[in-house]
Amino acid sequence: MGMFIHIDVDQTKLTSSQTKSLINICPVDIFILDNNIIGTDSNQEDECTLCELCLDNSPKGAVAINKSYSDEQLTSHANHK
Numbered sequence: 001m002g003m004f005i006h007i008d009v010d011q012t013k014l015t016s017s018q019t020k021s022l023i024n025i026c027p028v029d030i031f032i033l034d035n036n037i038i039g040t041d042s043n044q045e046d047e048c049t050l051c052e053l054c055l056d057n058s059p060k061g062a063v064a065i066n067k068s069y070s071d072e073q074l075t076s077h078a079n080h081k
């Protein structure tokens with residue numbers, strides 16, 4: 001968990017191609033794959049630029065960015081079929 005940012009990802013809400021694109025889309029490599037399970041690199045979470053690319057490209061409930069310093073939460077919202 002980062003000091004300022006904590007990111008939750010729920011793989012059950014992602015197709016395998018959405019999982020792959022999450023790994024590739026983040027400019028600071030926060031999402032990592034370990035034995036086909038997606039997670040986050042806790043050492044990298046505070047590098048999040050809040051670009052929202054991961055949120056724009058993942059279905060509702062799949063990704064949540066929690067800002068520890070403001071109690072604000074940003075959530076994914078793409079309308080994937």
Ligand code: SF4
Pocket residue numbers: 007025026027028029030047048049050051052053054055
């Ligand atoms: S908001 Fe941008 S930098 Fe932060 S986790 Fe998502 S893709 Fe990565």
